[in-house]
Amino acid sequence: MPDSGGAGPVDPPPQGDSQVRVFGVPPRDGAPPAEIVEGFLEALTSDEADYAMARKYLTEEASERWSPGSSTTVLADGPNRDPDRTSNDRDGGGFTYALTGRKIATINEERAYESDEAPYAETLHLTKQKSKDGEEWRIEDLPEGVVLGESDFKRIYLSVNKYYFASRSSSDGASAGQSPLVADPVYLRKRIDPVTQSVKSLLEGPTDWLDPVVSSRFPTGTALKKGTKSLSPDDQNRLKVPLNRKADGIRQDRCVSMAAQLFFTLQDLTSTGIEEIELQRSNGSRLCALDADQADGVAPHHTAGTLSFQYFVDDKGQLVRMPRNGDDVEPVSGPFGAGEQEFRTAAVSRAEDRAAGVSNDGKSLFVGSLLAGGALEQTKVRSKAKKEEDRLTAPSWDGRGDLWVADQDPENPRLLWLPEGEGSPLEVKVAGLGEGRIKSVRVSADGARIALLVEDDDTVSLKVGRVEREGTPDDPVVDVRELRLAAPQMEEVTAMSWAGGSRLVVAGKEAGGVQQLRYVQSDGSVSLGPTLPGLTGATEIAASEDDRLPLVAHSEDGIVRLAQGANWRTVVKEGSAPVYPG
Structure with a gap:
């Protein structure tokens, strides 16, 4: 140990990134009830596939009933042993042990994360079971599933x-x-x-929350071929996936789509990635194969890697752009950079050929081309709110080419949708919004999910909803359903942006805390992505679905940008409303 020299702050390692592996130990002969309980809870945190060691702490009947895969309860503090609720049975033949804590989430049978803030209070009941050396204490009654503390959950789960x-x-x-x-x-x-868990989960189908707006190309009932225990890529990063008879007769084009689903699901699970997916029939013959180049053609919206520019509104109210990794700022082509109309916010289509902008007074929405000579059209969207801050939010384009915007008018708050950015706006019903008012809108690239900043009771929270589309082209019906909190840890969210397939970046603060930037998952869990350096007074933030591109934000220092492995750097002192296409 050093005995001289200076001291300095050290950044802590990311939570949940420990390489420690835990292995349970069997119960000791003659162990008292408290030790049985401690050993069982410790065995729940082990890296055993079937919880074999944890089952040694249960009676035979309890082991048969117990289904650890049915759910996982995640506690912020615990599980704690509550001595005030621990007691002997009156007849002396059993022992009740109480567990308490603060529940923050549940992983359900579909393996989906569900934020669930509530007190946790359950009991374990122990009894004496005959053994070859006499009698031993064992657990005969226990809660369903598995219970873990948050730190263990982050270490164990991916x-x-x-x-x-x-x-x-x-x-x-x-x-x-x-x-x-x-x-x-x-x-x-x-x-x-x-890898094998992911393939099985994909074949089982989408989670209940997403199911109404997606479909799988795998035929119903498709599973791994019987007897397949483990899947792993070969030394050339090619993965062969044997399927059961349900997939034997499918067409080639459908097989390629199935392979694309697998390819992108597995892409980040190995250190070297997957280079090729081969699907096999039940007899072992080749059904189809898909490599990385072909996969990008099958799923063009998976990433936004083809984006050319980042955009923001300059101090003259015009839309300007800068290269992905450069600092040169120039006006966009067409009416949005010509100075004929001042804007306070704008959005660029994902094809980067059109833009939408809200007038400087917040009352009107304009749409136009980003090509020289294009015209600027005023849409039929109008806000009648008396105050400027209560008028139109920044617009957002989805990957289908449709345009979204919210009117914050306290007298008539609305979420509006314009198919292809044209025609009369359709008011979108948002189930579960209640008395909340939408302050910001960001639609995912796939158009199936929407992120909203919702103000309710003087707090602003981030919610993600499912976009359901029905009706006909002439009479469409669009609804947002099943809103769920995407940043339950934050009391106040200032800005947000999609930053990946299911990830968002948010600026906000926890109760009693200061503003911070953080990645969160759309299901409400905290992303274990890179830690973001602090930024003073961030009011707007923009990210790309391609995580290789830098973050852009509007802060007290102006328009700033954060490249991978760097710190925030000012691009220009004056400007606002930074956006990536979308």
């Missing part, structure tokens, strides 16, 4: 995005084009063959 195709409705029309892939996040035990 968030994985399964991918399904966005469903097309009759309202999309004949020219809707190819369906994009939609991320469906689930949690798997990271050291229990995550």
Whole structure:
């Protein structure tokens, strides 16, 4: 140990990134009830696939009934042993042991994360069981599933995005084009063959929350071929996936779509990635194969790697752009950079050929081309709010080419949708919004999910909803359903942006805390992505679905940018409303 020299702050390692592996130990002969309980709870945190060691602490009947895969309860503090609720049975033949804590989430049978803030109070009941050396205390009654503390959960579990195709409705029309892939996040035990777990989970189908707006190309009932215990890529990063008879007779084009779902689901699970997916029939023959180049063609909206520019509104109210990794700022082509109309916010289509902007007074929404000579059109969207801050939010384009914006008018708050950015706006019903008012709108690239900043009772929270489309092209019906908190840890969210298939970046603060920047998952869990350096007074933030591109924000220092492995750097002192296409 050093005995001289200076001291300095050290950044702590990311939570949940420990390489420690835990292995349970069997109960000791003659162990008292408290030791049995401690040993069982410790065995729940082990890296055993079947919880074999944990079952040694249960009676035979309890072991048969117990289904650890049915759910995982995550506690912020615990599980704690409550001595005030621990007691002997009156007849002396049993022992009740109380567990308490603060529940923050549940991983359900589908492996989906569900935020669930509530007190936790359950009991374990122990009894004496005959053994070859006499009698031993064992647990005969216990809660369903597994209970873990948050730190153990982060160490044991891994968030994985399964991918399904966005469903097309009759309202999309004949020219809707190819369906994009939609991320469906689930949690798997990271050291229990995550590749095989991911394949099985994908084949089982989407989670209940996402199911109404996606579809799988795998035929119903498709599973791994019987007897397949483990899947792993070969030394050339090619993975062969043997399927059962349900998939034997499918067409080649459908098989390629199935392989694309698998390819993107598995892409980040190995250190070297997957280079090729081969699907096999039940007899072992080749059904189809898909490599990385072909996968990008099948799922064009999976990433935004083709984006050319980042955009913001300059101090003259004009839309300007800068290269992905450069600092040169120039006006965009067409009416949005010509100075004929001042804007306070803007959005650029994902094809980067059109833009939408809200007038400087917040009353009107304009749409126009980003090509020289293009015209600027004023849409039929109007806000009648008396105060400027209560008028239109920044607009957002989805990957289908449709435009979204919210009117914050306290007398008539609305979420509006313009198909292809044209025509009369359609008011979108938002189930579960209650008395809340939408302050910001960001639609995912796939168009199946929408992120909203919702103000309610003087607090602003981040919620993600499912976009359901019905009706016909002439009479479409669009609803947002099943809103769920995406940043339950934060009391106040200032800004947000999609930053990946199921990830968002948010600026906000926890109760009693200061503003911070953080990645969160759309299901409400905290992303274990890179730690973001602090930024003073961030009011707007923009990210790309391609995590290789820098973050852009509006702060007290102006328009700033954060490249990977760097600190925030000012691009220009004056400007606002930074956006990536979308």
